[in-house]
Amino acid sequence: QVQLTESGGGLVQAGGSLRLSCAVPLLTFDIYAMAWFRQAPGKDREFVAGINLSGERTSYADSVKGRFTISRDNPKNMLYLQMNNLKPDDTATYYCARGRSVTSWNKGDITDFDYWGQGAQVAVSS
Numbered sequence: 001q002v003q004l005t006e007s008g009g010g011l012v013q014a015g016g017s018l019r020l021s022c023a024v025p026l027l028t029f030d031i032y033a034m035a036w037f038r039q040a041p042g043k044d045r046e047f048v049a050g051i052n053l054s055g056e057r058t059s060y061a062d063s064v065k066g067r068f069t070i071s072r073d074n075p076k077n078m079l080y081l082q083m084n085n086l087k088p089d090d091t092a093t094y095y096c097a098r099g100r101s102v103t104s105w106n107k108g109d110i111t112d113f114d115y116w117g118q119g120a121q122v123a124v125s126s
Contacts, residue, residue: 002026002115004096009120016086020120022079022096030054030074033099035113036081038092038122045095049081050105059106063089086124093119 008020026032035050049070050059058070069082079096097113099105104112 002098004098004115004117006094006096006117006120009094009122011123011125012086014087014124014126016124017082017084018086018122020081020083020094020096020122022081022117024077024079024096024098026077026098029077031102033102033105034070034072034079035097035099035105035108036070036079036094037097037110037113038090038094039119040092043092045110047108047110048094050099050108051079052105053102057105059108061108083122086122088124088126091122091124093121095119 005023012018033052036048037045038048039045048061051070051072055072067085071080096117098115100112100114
């Protein structure tokens with residue numbers, strides 16, 4: 001069992017920024033694609049951003065393009081999500097997830113991820 005742990009959530013005003021972190025205790029972290037998803041109350045969990053093994057390739061949901069940046073630090077086994085210009089619609093619980101395959105980062109398919117964190121709450125006030 002792999003335990004992913006998110007941190008960095010909180011309450012912020014619209015236009016503000018937050019940085020989420022995800023600790024991934026894996027000796028082989030750098031062979032897994034990773035991603036962030038989010039789930040707002042009453043809605044399905046949705047893909048936010050994905051990153052490939054080396055961190056050189058990323059993909060984003062249209063709703064966050066230009067505002068969010070996903071990154072990873074393989075030597076530290078850490079995944080990050082920098083969120084700028086936050087909007088009330090970004091309010092959700094954010095989850096980091098490990099991909100089942102090396103191409104998981106670019107598909108955004110929730111079924112293509114096997115391990116999840118417990119979630120970090122992000123609330124954006126207007």
